Amino acid sequence: MVSAAGQEGRASATASPTKAVAADRIVAVSKRATTGDPRYARYLALSDFERAARRYLPKMIFGYVSGAAETGAGKLDSEAAYRELALVPNYLVDVSHRDQSRGLFGKRYASPFGVSPLGGAAIIAYDGDRALARAASAAKVPMILSASSLTRLEDVRGEYPDAWFQAYLPGDPQRIQAMLRRVAAAGFETLVITADTPVPGNRENNLRSGFSMPLRVTPRVAFDAALHPRWLVGTVARTFLKGGVPHFENMDAARGPPMVSQGLVRNMDDRDRLSWEHLAIIRDTWKGKLVIKGLLSSHDVAKARQAGADGVIISNHGGRQLDCTVAPLRVLPEIRAEAKDLTVMIDGGVRRGTDVIKALSLGADFVFIGRPFLYAAAVEGSNGVLHAMTLLRDEIDRDMALLGLRQLETIQPGTVRQMRAAWSD
Numbered sequence: 001m002v003s004a005a006g007q008e009g010r011a012s013a014t015a016s017p018t019k020a021v022a023a024d025r026i027v028a029v030s031k032r033a034t035t036g037d038p039r040y041a042r043y044l045a046l047s048d049f050e051r052a053a054r055r056y057l058p059k060m061i062f063g064y065v066s067g068a069a070e071t072g073a074g075k076l077d078s079e080a081a082y083r084e085l086a087l088v089p090n091y092l093v094d095v096s097h098r099d100q101s102r103g104l105f106g107k108r109y110a111s112p113f114g115v116s117p118l119g120g121a122a123i124i125a126y127d128g129d130r131a132l133a134r135a136a137s138a139a140k141v142p143m144i145l146s147a148s149s150l151t152r153l154e155d156v157r158g159e160y161p162d163a164w165f166q167a168y169l170p171g172d173p174q175r176i177q178a179m180l181r182r183v184a185a186a187g188f189e190t191l192v193i194t195a196d197t198p199v200p201g202n203r204e205n206n207l208r209s210g211f212s213m214p215l216r217v218t219p220r221v222a223f224d225a226a227l228h229p230r231w232l233v234g235t236v237a238r239t240f241l242k243g244g245v246p247h248f249e250n251m252d253a254a255r256g257p258p259m260v261s262q263g264l265v266r267n268m269d270d271r272d273r274l275s276w277e278h279l280a281i282i283r284d285t286w287k288g289k290l291v292i293k294g295l296l297s298s299h300d301v302a303k304a305r306q307a308g309a310d311g312v313i314i315s316n317h318g319g320r321q322l323d324c325t326v327a328p329l330r331v332l333p334e335i336r337a338e339a340k341d342l343t344v345m346i347d348g349g350v351r352r353g354t355d356v357i358k359a360l361s362l363g364a365d366f367v368f369i370g371r372p373f374l375y376a377a378a379v380e381g382s383n384g385v386l387h388a389m390t391l392l393r394d395e396i397d398r399d400m401a402l403l404g405l406r407q408l409e410t411i412q413p414g415t416v417r418q419m420r421a422a423w424s425d
């Protein structure tokens, strides 16, 4: 049996439960946006957006989002780890007033999930960065803007003042400080440093399909795009007509290269030099909340705590960096125990309300989700993302009732069990 491990850090990360006034308002917004609209009737679960996106997007673009490094083992196991856990409900509890709101870094969010950083979103979905930000703002959940995004970080902050920013920093103090000054000047309060990308992952599927970042327009790429005219017109043509060629706007303090190019490469210099020594500089310079994303070992989480981070996101980058990494959920209990008062968040493979509850039961303070929200943005824009968030929120609400939970903070040790234990002996 797996118990809810390391509860001590959770009290500090989750404020005392209050009546979900904000959540009630969100219900009204999202109902107006999506219910009663027949186009959303076919999306009953997050996986429905993936099916729709597979048809809508060119093969290479869908492959860029869905794909992982090398064999894909890291991605597969991240999802499998959730399926290996079973839930134990408690009945005859008054669950007529349920509250899934969650405190995080001094704010109260309507649900315990948010949007992971997603590079290139604005070429996968029309105005994708803003679409994700708008939906997160309406659903009152956090959204992390990616360093590899194509929309100026200042503009996304204007859209959603509660958005967080994720940086890919080089091991160069001057560039670090210039970038942090820009992010702070834009008003961001939470900075996420992704640690698992000293070099790009080996994504063979992209090489096979002809996809690259920046995108090189080869005959194969053009043919694939021409077979998907809705995306070509609705996303690419619309984007170029509105604002010209999108650029990597947020890789550095200065604007990066255009995303469509014949020869340019993204500036990834010096990322492989970034070390814990730079973390000390970052902590000294950045006055807001500091989160390190991409850690999987309790050793690194202890270092993050010593370096003065406020939180970590346990993540294997959706299996897109090192292949065969341990699934984030599998190391959550040991990391929770090591983290002490550090806020522990997790992403990778979360697809259902029950997955969110499993992660919280094992000690996560908050859960982030990547691909499903990007698929929703691609096929239905910001209202599609809001619909996806509403589906997940409704699943969590129903699951809470069926588990006997009024508040997520009252998840008991023993809510989750390893299924294997039940049938292995």
Ligand SMILES: Cc1cc2nc3c(=O)[nH]c(=O)nc-3n(C[C@H](O)[C@H](O)[C@H](O)COP(=O)(O)O)c2cc1C
Pocket (backbone or CB within 6 Å): 064, 065, 066, 116, 117, 118, 119, 120, 146, 147, 148, 149, 166, 194, 293, 315, 316, 317, 318, 320, 347, 348, 349, 350, 368, 369, 370, 371, 372, 374
């Ligand atoms: C298309 C795509 C782009 C991504 N870009 C970034 C990025 O720029 N920065 C980052 O830290 N993680 C990035 N990630 C990883 C996600 O933030 C997240 O860790 C992962 O997608 C979570 O797994 P899930 O997709 O199974 O929910 C990206 C993932 C995808 C699918």
